[in-house]
Amino acid sequence: MSRVGVAVLGATGAVGQRFVERLQDHPWFELRCLVGDGSAGRTYGEAVTWLPATPLKPSVAARRIVRIDDLDPRDVSVVFSALPSGKAGPIESLLAARGFAVFTNARDHRLDGDVPLLIPEVNPEHLALVARQRGPGLIVANGNCSAIILTLGLAPLHRGFGVADVHVATLQGLSGAGYPGVSALDIVDNVVPFIGGEEEKLEVEPRKTLGVLRDGAIVPDGLRVQATCTRVAVREGHLVTVHARLSRQATLDEVLAAWEAFRPSAEVAALPSAPARPIELRPEADRPQPRRDRDAGDGMAVSVGRVRLDEDGRGLRFVVLGHNTIRGAAGQSVLNAEFALARGLLPTPRTRVASAASSAGVPVALA
Amino acid sequence: MSRVGVAVLGATGAVGQRFVERLQDHPWFELRCLVGDGSAGRTYGEAVTWLPATPLKPSVAARRIVRIDDLDPRDVSVVFSALPSGKAGPIESLLAARGFAVFTNARDHRLDGDVPLLIPEVNPEHLALVARQRGPGLIVANGNCSAIILTLGLAPLHRGFGVADVHVATLQGLSGAGYPGVSALDIVDNVVPFIGGEEEKLEVEPRKTLGVLRDGAIVPDGLRVQATCTRVAVREGHLVTVHARLSRQATLDEVLAAWEAFRPSAEVAALPSAPARPIELRPEADRPQPRRDRDAGDGMAVSVGRVRLDEDGRGLRFVVLGHNTIRGAAGQSVLNAEFALARGLLPTPRTRVASAASSAGVPVALA
Amino acid sequence: MSRVGVAVLGATGAVGQRFVERLQDHPWFELRCLVGDGSAGRTYGEAVTWLPATPLKPSVAARRIVRIDDLDPRDVSVVFSALPSGKAGPIESLLAARGFAVFTNARDHRLDGDVPLLIPEVNPEHLALVARQRGPGLIVANGNCSAIILTLGLAPLHRGFGVADVHVATLQGLSGAGYPGVSALDIVDNVVPFIGGEEEKLEVEPRKTLGVLRDGAIVPDGLRVQATCTRVAVREGHLVTVHARLSRQATLDEVLAAWEAFRPSAEVAALPSAPARPIELRPEADRPQPRRDRDAGDGMAVSVGRVRLDEDGRGLRFVVLGHNTIRGAAGQSVLNAEFALARGLLPTPRTRVASAASSAGVPVALA
């Protein structure tokens, strides 16, 4: 009857809270440890300023925050990391060396040659990279929030027509800067047209996720992304305006059909966090909008709209929007862990009872 | 001692108010008529929900709004039009036929072959187009708010290096949609990624303003603009992210120097509304910002920042920001009228006393 | 298996949308008619700018809006009115005369001697007033949004200790002004300290709801409310600061216990829209807050916090917050209709099958 024991690092931050929200009632994972060095000893309810609309479960609120050294591999086999980039890298390496399966939202390992930058609907085959990681544990990364949203929006075009050049501007929600993050005095009646490091990530990460796995290594895609990133007074949701150049000519109907037809494989569709449609097309003239569309697919679907194709059949403009702390961070990471679990890559929990787990949909290969 | 009598059409709207604000104490123009068909008979103070920070002068607030038919050419020779596009065109034509000099913010006549789309710092020679207009009056148009801001930002690059291709995304302030305009329920915690007709204007208008006057007609520039326009929860100010392709290679220093050196001609610099520097370079990493920079040059300067040049010396990214109802609308229109007055193109007021006016800086040619 | 057929008047407005949201999947009511004179003939999906987070059901979106004259008593027996006050009164009277049961959010009939101003948890006995209404139909009103929220918050104090004097200030959400309602230019970075008619309603309506039914008429309570109402940049939720004077001394524990113990009767608790706890106490220092607490009890619970009792045991200060378009409008109206249905006061639908309806919890008295 048991689920896989999991921990969240950096659980009080904006992304950490999303991890907690999505794990506090998860069918396959059991949230056993909340880790936070600064707040260790306090209960989670005391330490956190809870931001999601979903209420925090009292049993989780009452749980005491522990230090990272308190993580016990007999209790926890999967660690979700919402640590700040820079600090995250060495800790995650250490945890992997100690046998934990680490799913991280931090930047540090994203470009490592043996770490997949995973979106199961886009590059499931990249998960095989972890075989190259030495040691008992493993590390799987998800991309930057804007990069995930852009990459998902581009994936059907990339598959169907090729994408050569992309100019994007982002309008990013506040939670992307963490909590407390952006001062209200800086953003009420204002826009801040700069987010440190964001443009660089948008230019590099989609190339890796859309790349080809060849001889056990990723050959990055040749896609060229140029980005300007801005922060707007929106609580959650990143909106990305995209001007793309297709590698081969298409009609508008073909482009729309490519998005429309984009569905997860049966294997991915069976994962608890996978949305039925990773991409939702919005036909309205003025959509997608952050407040109205960020929760599509329980925050795991991106929404595409405002599609305009040039007469030459190659210049394509559209807007793609996604929930930055769900599909763009914690939700993506949980989906990645579900996928790894389904593929039999996770250390199995000591006390797990195979029959119960498989009745919840976990493939028998895991038993 | 007299100034030129002027009227404002559509005086209660967001742009109309800016006209009133900038004309209520103008050294060359005297605001004699507020025109509004819906509110005729009421005082301006009763009819308007005043938006600018500058207080409305009591003498203007007490003035009674009149109908368009009440305009008397003996009293008023210049008409500023803040009428809605669609409705504006025929009325403005009629007024010009009756001998008024019309300076319009409306879209209707912008692309007419004999109407200059004027920014005195950029295309002063286009003013000569009015000679082709038949009839006793004249019409001079200013561009769309975003188009003016973009065109000003591009002008020094266009002059210095040529600009071939431009991808822009706009983040536009609320006042651009007029008053009451955008419902608060649509924009608090939200972005609306669509503004009707805006992208088309951005693609066409800069080509005319940057075009060449040849044989009495404008040859539009070959510049290709592709735009995605969005509305954000900012009161005033349009921020435009620009990814431009220069026609010839440049260094970052050359690019910065081109903006830095961009100044009005002596003739333009002498106009009351002309800013000393039409373009202000912001060196900070996170500027320009609408709230902090929209009032630069009393709302008549645009601010440029976040300048990034590709290694190839041709791909250039930057952000340009301007005040949409001042430089992007009413302020531009008033500057255009000042320029026409300085060039001697305006009907002179009946009772004007040359010596007094010229002591206020009006060129003697006008007398 | 049939449910009671219902219609919504004014279905495209902010409150009308809430009616649709709460009726599109209701166990007892079936939404059969959307009425809107201005938009008749169009589908609801075309005519509405949908504001709630809950998605609009495609079957409802596809429904064509009809005129009020098209209402057919064979199809619809209950009419929910989200008409604007002023216009609503005569229409509602006419509908009641034609045999419809009208549940109205409009002001017009609220103070009629034979119309209950109903909150089933507070004054269920007032429903008996409808017996005094002549004619085949009936009218039941809910109070003004702020008045309902205040009255619910006061009810346990009123019962337990008496309340003599109340000073309130309200901070009201945008949806209270309807859609499009408040211009974003008026409320971004601002507060508007005036809402027409609101203070008067707050002073009068709670006296009626808290009044005593004697000899078939309401004797209003002697409670004195003084109010100042303001509009703030919050999408939904009205926050009310309350300084009350209790009629008899209490301790802080007694006051908290009175709120804590406030529960619906078993009869009311069985209604589909009734929250388990109509009042939720927030122990945190800085709650309730609109964004965090407006959805308590699915929008039907009000939240009370910041409780401070003077040393004299009579001066009491607190904050009460509720969802203005749910408990403060449409949700209250639907709850009222459920209560009337449970009490057997509604015209039964022609094709209703008693066994099925009662299996869904409708009392047999209805059969």
Add this chain to the structure above:
Amino acid sequence: MSRVGVAVLGATGAVGQRFVERLQDHPWFELRCLVGDGSAGRTYGEAVTWLPATPLKPSVAARRIVRIDDLDPRDVSVVFSALPSGKAGPIESLLAARGFAVFTNARDHRLDGDVPLLIPEVNPEHLALVARQRGPGLIVANGNCSAIILTLGLAPLHRGFGVADVHVATLQGLSGAGYPGVSALDIVDNVVPFIGGEEEKLEVEPRKTLGVLRDGAIVPDGLRVQATCTRVAVREGHLVTVHARLSRQATLDEVLAAWEAFRPSAEVAALPSAPARPIELRPEADRPQPRRDRDAGDGMAVSVGRVRLDEDGRGLRFVVLGHNTIRGAAGQSVLNAEFALARGLLPTPRTRVASAASSAGVPVALA
């Protein structure tokens, strides 16, 4: 020709910036020192995130921030303190002991028996309290931001009719919480109905400012204030709803006349920061509003509106609004210093030339 040398403590915070803004071009004071322990050594321009609309002067931006120990009494005789309460008290005492005249916005000394809580238009005679301070320097405090705004609004009523009881609710701007202060995630689409310590200050401070100086000590007024304080998504400006009980009956005309007639004494009116009218009456139904009225009198006037008098002639309701970091903090403190200078209480600068100073309006008594 010299002005009095002044320093600002805590110069990079929200209130500190207002001090700098109002002192960078002051006719009587010369801003010679910016003090900040955390940022000492950096230039002010590097250390500050400048918030006011007024541009920071380049000469001030280039000034290097010093430590408090670097303050030199030969250079600076007046110190303005924007230090955080708690930390401020001992430092200010020490500075006074070293001979500096300290004008402080911090809470620590406000209730000291020998420290005036000064508003020159209201209690100029309280300045005499400083004679009781031992030592070469002096300390003068201004009240809490909301308390100043409320006290100014009440002063004419207090003088004319007496005020017994006051219920207030505040809607306070973001800058009152300092910078970075309130997280945007906490306030977009929200209200926070709690500000630590604020309600207590509102209850105590007006009693002192409105108190009587008798035998060298303040006898606090008997006024009873009860307050509930909230934070709203407004950049600057505190709006206070007031329900007051007058001690003696008045007519509405008498009340309005009392506010209308409230003017500074000739002595105060001559101070550079004194507004001609400390109270501006707004006749519009929906004013005062933070964005529209906070800058009245250059931020030094409070605006009163929404005046409603009960039939009994004693219950009075109104709204008063003021700029919290100008009249409610730095501007008040600078006005207090000007008043002390005019009264000859400030240590004179070493190099001051009497004739020049007096030509700038400083009373000859200072020479």
